[in-house]
Amino acid sequence: MAKQYETVIGLEVHVELATKTKIFCGCSTAFGGEANTHTCPVCTGMPGSLPVLNKQVVEYAIAVGLATNCDITQYCKFDRKNYFYPDNPQNYQISQLYLPICRNGGVEIETEEGTKTIGIHEIHMEEDAGKLIHDEWNDCSLVDYNRSGVPLIEIVSEPDMRSADEVIAYLEKLRLIIQYLGASDCKLQEGSMRADVNLSVREVGAEKFGTRTEMKNLNSFKAIARAIEGERERQIDLLEAGEEVLQETRRWDDTKECSYAMRSKEDAQDYRYFPEPDLVPIVISDEWLDQIRERQPEFRTEKMKRYKEEFEIPDYDIEIITGSKHLADIFEATTAICKQPKKVSNWLMVETMRLLKEKEMEPEDICFSPENLAKLIMMADKKEINSTVAKEVFEVMFANDTDPEKYVEEKGLKTVNDEGALRTTVEKVIADNPQSVEDYHNGKEKAIGFLVGQTMKAMQGKADPGMVNKLLKELLS
Amino acid sequence: MDILSLSAVELAAKIKAKEVTVKEAVEAVFARMEEKEKVLNCYVTLDKEGALKQAEEVQKKIDDGTLTGALAGVPVAIKDNMCTEGMLTTCSSKILGNFIPTFSSEAVLNLKKAGVVIIGKTNMDEFAMGSTTETSAFGETRNPWNEKHVPGGSSGGSAAAVAAEECFFALGSDTGGSIRQPASFCGVVGMKPTYGTVSRYGLIAYGSSLDQIGPLTKNVEDCATVMEVIASHDLKDSTSVKREDTDFTSALIEDVKGMKIGIPRDYFGEGLDSEVKEAVLAAAKALEEKGAIVEEFDLSLVEYAIPAYYTIASAEASSNLERFDGVKYGYRTEEYEGLHNMYKKTRSEGFGAEVKRRIMLGSFVLSSGYYDAYYLKALRTKALIKKAFDEAFAKYDVILGPVAPTTAPELGKSLSDPLKMYLGDIYTISVNLAGLPGISIPCGVDKKGLPIGLQLIGDCFQEKKLIQTAYTYEKIRGEFKKPADSMEGGRK
Structure with a gap:
């Protein structure tokens, strides 16, 4: 008998916050715009520039944390995540590792078996990267830093989901909460909400989790559902064939409906996280927390x-x-x-x-x-x-x-309510359609419908059908 | 009149009194450079044309009464790690050899508002990493007191330029002693303010949590005057502190009666040159004779400061220097295949040996598996050092000691043994770890004819006590000798 497998899924959801300005400088977060026009020394990583935290980002993060039943870290800090890539102008991302702003939350979702709580491990604040544009024609790459420094929160769930339906229900729930807060428009297609799926399978009844993979590039609920099904099957096939699932990051290709490996655990980068020395710790007072709580919609x-x-x-x-x-x-x-x-x-x-x-x-x-x-x-x-x-x-x-x-x-679409004009038209319709009139008199109630239609046509649709009906009946009786 | 021998404040007064014009001051400084730069190499970039243009503008404003500050019209040099809009800013590194910033650092803007004339950018150890100004990609700077010796570092160009009268004062930066130590080696006054007093906006970071900009000046009065101008609360720097007590010139008082001065025994142990020791203790004695209460005490943890400092500063530096990658500005290698090869070659060719050493050290202590053992431990040590100072300042107004264990070493002697060079920072780096203010003031000359510096350390925000003590000492000491001019055979 074939083995029964259970899918274990955890999500990392990035949400772009709806602030007017970036997280560490005063540049606009507006979408579009000529390349590198929403930039300044700070968000392009110029030497000597320093970040200054946007208070609204903290307020949105707290609001989302409160709405998802998280504990708010009242003394929290930013850390630097170091990695080299040209879309990241400083070659480090300012993020949170050691003291994220929200922890230990959860939201309830409705499943076929009833209400279920999906745990939220943490929510942290960070900055978005710029965008690389590969110019195949000139064989070069260009960078647009307009998105660099746009504020994000990353919501990390516990591995509490067991199916694509639960994942979608969880995402819908998050999206709704965040939209209700006005903290983001959460559009997957436009990338203002992005979800990475961590998935593993294990035999039903097993206690230990299987080896997980992380799936990226999922930009619609449908793609997420397909990717989950695809990855579940791929992992089960491997196990059934006596092979191992490798811990790796995979990229989903929704047009081909398959994924391919991006990097394995061995290539995993050491991000050398350490506390960001250019920013002071954020101290969230009880008063501030109360103010935000009171403003919750x-x-x-x-x-x-x-x-x-x-x-x-x-x-x-x-x-x-x-x-x-x-x-x-x-x-x-x-x-x-x-x-x-x-x-x-x-x-x-x-x-x-x-x-x-x-x-x-x-x-x-x-x-x-x-x-x-x-x-x-x-x-x-x-x-x-x-x-x-x-x-x-x-x-x-x-x-x-x-x-x-x-x-x-x-x-000129206004209904003609002039009874005189309507009566003239109705009289004309009656005169022009003796057959229908006869049918009506012979008990064919339906015939009146045709006459109403003819009247409406003659009135170019601008008559009140009820009134037309009434007049017809009156004149034919 | 010998314009060059004037202090900054004296010069500004004479300009105000129309005894000297700003142009004359600028020209005098550039004439001096003609004479000295070939040997001393204090500057990476000189801007005579720009300086003369500024001189004209400033002169107009002084004449029409819009500029009345105590530094108006004074020619100034800026360490080359502070951004100056439109003017090359290299950090004495090949990797920024062609970098022209689009904005000026806040400290420079504050000086410009006060009407100074920026004449050029001074040489330094590459990215402020070094204690001799020998790690510069643009050649070493030499000590005006003896050209065979280093000027100290990393603000060696600034200190030497002030000592050689190639400017009236200069800005430096101090991460582990980089203002105080070269000031000591070059016989000038140098102050590292309390962390957060001078904005770091526009200062190209080395160790962000330790870096502070400060003045290198001819005397204490100039030091207090410059401090008053450059200290500001800057919203662009999150670590900038709002202070109400930046009227530093109000502390130019000749009086130390009742001032409690602590001398840490730990600063006078093994490794300290006997001539330096004598000169420093003689200064303490002189202050005691003027009514200060001088006492020895034990400042614990001194020996842990160096490892803690090199761990924290290198860790931050390894991250701060990541942005120099050949993508956006600065040097990019000529030939490369693909992105990673471009990064690798650019950084291998663009950075010097000392910078690479610290990037490697910093990357190592932040690596997963080592973070707790090194970086976290260093942070804990930093906190303990701060606590030790807190305890000391519960008893004393000022801590007095040497700036460096020796006077300026000869050129070429330090870099061969970096560990020994790091040990030379022993008296200065705890001040940075604890975020305290410190001042270096000349207190003697050794047998080789090289200046010796006296260091005064204060509690956070107690610059005024340092200024008052240093000012009083300066009056006791009297006019400090000037470097014997080897090219002229002595100017005075």
């Missing part, structure tokens, strides 16, 4: 509870809406303006979700403002536009946050 669980009490919308809607901080923000802001939670929820759940799926977008990418959604809802409410027009306008608004009032005005 309402997280998902609390929000769900409140929605249930405040708004009469289905539980399923609540779950979806609170599943994205951005979506929840839009929901709340729109509801505050138009006071119609049910309608807001409907627009988000139906049309918004449809368009997100169609355009392969994330809720975070939604660009329309709550003001405009509220305007649209109120216009439909006042029957200034009918539902078909409303959907059409919504689509435009979804694409580029167009003001629906202006759009309806410009395109």
